[in-house]
Amino acid sequence: MAGIYVHIPFCRKACHYCDFHFSTSLKTKAGVLNGIHLEALQRKKSLAHQEIKTIYLGGGTPSLLNSSELENILKAIYTHYSVSSTPEITLEANPEDITDAVVKNWIKLGINRLSIGVQSFNEDILSWMNRSHNSTQAALSVKIAQDAGISNISIDLIYGVPHRTPKDWMSELKSAISLNTPHISSYCLTIEPETVFGKKAAKGEVLASPNSASSAEFITLVDNLKDAGIHFYEVSNFSKLGFESKHNSNYWNRVDYLGLGPGAHSFLDGTRSWNVSNNALYAKGVKTGALVSQSETLSNIDSYNEYVMTNLRRREGIDPKWIANNYGVTISLNFQDILTRYEDSKDLLISENSIKLTQNGFLLADRIASDLFLTHD
Ligand SMILES: C[S@@+](CC[C@H](N)C(=O)[O-])C[C@H]1O[C@@H](n2cnc3c(N)ncnc32)[C@H](O)[C@@H]1O
Ligand code: SF4
Incomplete structure (x- = not known):
C-alpha cells in the first residue's frame, strides 16, 4: 500500500502568511506539468508492486489547473502505477475556483475528496491575509461543491489570528460547523520569516497572537467541534467518524509515498527525499533525466x-x-x-x-x- 502526492506550485496571489513553495507567475507552468508527467514515468519503479490507495493533489493551488491538465496528471499516474479500484483522490481547492460545472468535471476525473482553503469567514481577516476570495465565496464554495456531488470535504481554518476576539472566533466556528463538512483542518497561524507577515513582524508591524489567546482558541475549537460530532484525531485535524484523511494518516503511519513536482517530498523504504523547490530547475532536471533532489536515510x-x-x-x-x-x-x-x-x-x-x-x-x-x-x- 502506498500514496502519491503531486505538488502544483502556482497561486493567484501570495497569501501574507504562506511559505509553501509556489509562484504567482504561470510562465513555468507548461514545463512543470510536462516535468510531472516525465517524473511519474521515471520513478515508476520506486512503487512497483505497491497498490496506490491515495492520491493527493496539493499546492500551491491545484484548483487553478483546468480539467484537461488535471486529467493528464491522473492519466500519467494511472498509466505507470497500480492504483486501487477505490482510491481516495483529494484535490486542494481554493474557494474562488469552485463552480458547479468545475466540480462536476472533477468528479468525472475520479476526484472524490476536496480540501477547501476557507481560512476564515471574516471579510477583514481574509483581506488582511491577502486571500483571493471573500467571506461569501468561502461559505458558498462549500455548498456548491456539496450540491454538485462531493460530500467528503475538509475545510482549512486558521486560528491564532492577532486581535480576534473570543466572540469572533466562536462565530467563525459556528459558520464552519453549519456547513456540515465531515472534516476540518485548523492550523495555528505561524509567522514565517520569509513571508509578508514575517517581514512586517521583524519591523514590529505585525504581532503574533499571544500564546494564551491561541491556546484559548484551540480549546474552544476542540470543544465546539466535539459537540458537533467532529472529533479531534490529530493536533490540526478533526473529523466525523470514518472521515479521517487516509492520505495524511498514511504519512503518520510511515506508509511509503511518492511526491511528484517541485518541492515535493517522498518517503520510500526508510529514505526521505525532496525535489528542488524551484520550478525552472525542476522542469529542466526532469527533462534531461536528472531530477534535482536531495535525500537522507533516517538513522x-x-x-x-x-x-x-x-x-x-x-x-x-x-x-x-x-x-x-x-x-x-x-x-x-x-x-x-x-x-x-x-x-x-x-x-x-x-x-x-x-x-x-x-x-x-x-x-x-x-x-x-x-x-x-x-x-x-
Ligand atoms: C499550502 S496551503 C495549500 C492550500 C490552498 N492553496 C489554500 O490556500 O487554501 C495548506 C494550508 O496550510 C495552512 N497554512 C499555510 N501557511 C500557514 C501558516 N503560516 N500558518 C498557519 N497555517 C498555514 C493554510 O490553512 C492552508 O490552507
Ligand atoms: S495559502 Fe494556498 S493560496 Fe495562499 S499562497 Fe499558500 S498555497 Fe497559495
Missing part, C-alpha cells in the same frame, strides 16, 4: 524522534511497546523523570499501552515531544 535515532513527534500529536499517542520493538528504547526507563513530571502536571496520560497528551498537553505538544527525543551523542 534509528532520527526515526525514533520522528515517530515521537508525529504520534504524540495524534489522538492515539505513542505506543511504548512498538517503540521498544522497533527502536530498542524503553521509554519508561529512558525518560522516567520527564514522564512523571508531565503526568503530575496533567499534560500526559500514561498507561502500559500508550502515552497520550491530555487536552492541556496538546498546547505543549512540540515541547513535550522534544523532551522525549534522543540525542546523537
Whole structure:
C-alpha cells in the first residue's frame, strides 16, 4: 500500500502568511506539468508492486489547473502505477475556483475528496491575509461543491489570528460547523520569516497572537467541534467518524509515498527525499533525466524522534511497546523523570499501552515531544 502526492506550485496571489513553495507567475507552468508527467514515468519503479490507495493533489493551488491538465496528471499516474479500484483522490481547492460545472468535471476525473482553503469567514481577516476570495465565496464554495456531488470535504481554518476576539472566533466556528463538512483542518497561524507577515513582524508591524489567546482558541475549537460530532484525531485535524484523511494518516503511519513536482517530498523504504523547490530547475532536471533532489536515510535515532513527534500529536499517542520493538528504547526507563513530571502536571496520560497528551498537553505538544527525543551523542 502506498500514496502519491503531486505538488502544483502556482497561486493567484501570495497569501501574507504562506511559505509553501509556489509562484504567482504561470510562465513555468507548461514545463512543470510536462516535468510531472516525465517524473511519474521515471520513478515508476520506486512503487512497483505497491497498490496506490491515495492520491493527493496539493499546492500551491491545484484548483487553478483546468480539467484537461488535471486529467493528464491522473492519466500519467494511472498509466505507470497500480492504483486501487477505490482510491481516495483529494484535490486542494481554493474557494474562488469552485463552480458547479468545475466540480462536476472533477468528479468525472475520479476526484472524490476536496480540501477547501476557507481560512476564515471574516471579510477583514481574509483581506488582511491577502486571500483571493471573500467571506461569501468561502461559505458558498462549500455548498456548491456539496450540491454538485462531493460530500467528503475538509475545510482549512486558521486560528491564532492577532486581535480576534473570543466572540469572533466562536462565530467563525459556528459558520464552519453549519456547513456540515465531515472534516476540518485548523492550523495555528505561524509567522514565517520569509513571508509578508514575517517581514512586517521583524519591523514590529505585525504581532503574533499571544500564546494564551491561541491556546484559548484551540480549546474552544476542540470543544465546539466535539459537540458537533467532529472529533479531534490529530493536533490540526478533526473529523466525523470514518472521515479521517487516509492520505495524511498514511504519512503518520510511515506508509511509503511518492511526491511528484517541485518541492515535493517522498518517503520510500526508510529514505526521505525532496525535489528542488524551484520550478525552472525542476522542469529542466526532469527533462534531461536528472531530477534535482536531495535525500537522507533516517538513522534509528532520527526515526525514533520522528515517530515521537508525529504520534504524540495524534489522538492515539505513542505506543511504548512498538517503540521498544522497533527502536530498542524503553521509554519508561529512558525518560522516567520527564514522564512523571508531565503526568503530575496533567499534560500526559500514561498507561502500559500508550502515552497520550491530555487536552492541556496538546498546547505543549512540540515541547513535550522534544523532551522525549534522543540525542546523537
Ligand atoms: C499550502 S496551503 C495549500 C492550500 C490552498 N492553496 C489554500 O490556500 O487554501 C495548506 C494550508 O496550510 C495552512 N497554512 C499555510 N501557511 C500557514 C501558516 N503560516 N500558518 C498557519 N497555517 C498555514 C493554510 O490553512 C492552508 O490552507
Ligand atoms: S495559502 Fe494556498 S493560496 Fe495562499 S499562497 Fe499558500 S498555497 Fe497559495
